[in-house]
Amino acid sequence: MAKKKLYKSREDRKLTGVCGGLADYLGWDSSLIRIISVVLVILPVTSWVLLIYLVLAVLLPDEEDAVS
Numbered sequence: 001m002a003k004k005k006l007y008k009s010r011e012d013r014k015l016t017g018v019c020g021g022l023a024d025y026l027g028w029d030s031s032l033i034r035i036i037s038v039v040l041v042i043l044p045v046t047s048w049v050l051l052i053y054l055v056l057a058v059l060l061p062d063e064e065d066a067v068s
Contacts, residue, residue: 008060016057 009020012030019037023030040049 006060007063007065008057010063017063018053018056018060021060021063022056 004025006025007021008017009024009030010017012020012023014020014034019033020030022028023033026033037049037053041047041053
């Protein structure tokens with residue numbers, strides 16, 4: 001069984017592909033991940049979500065780099 005890897009999606013992306021890659025990793029719908037992310041960014045208690053998104057956008061490999 002192949003080990004799952006977290007990566008930025010090349011096909012399911014709106015900005016950087018982080019939500020698409022996370023949705024693929026978790027087996028969820030990417031729209032749900034995007035909605036949850038936006039709601040969490042808007043809430044003042046969870047403003048750290050934007051920072052995590054930016055870190056993942058920089059550190060995660062692209063899909064073709066992670067799969068090969």
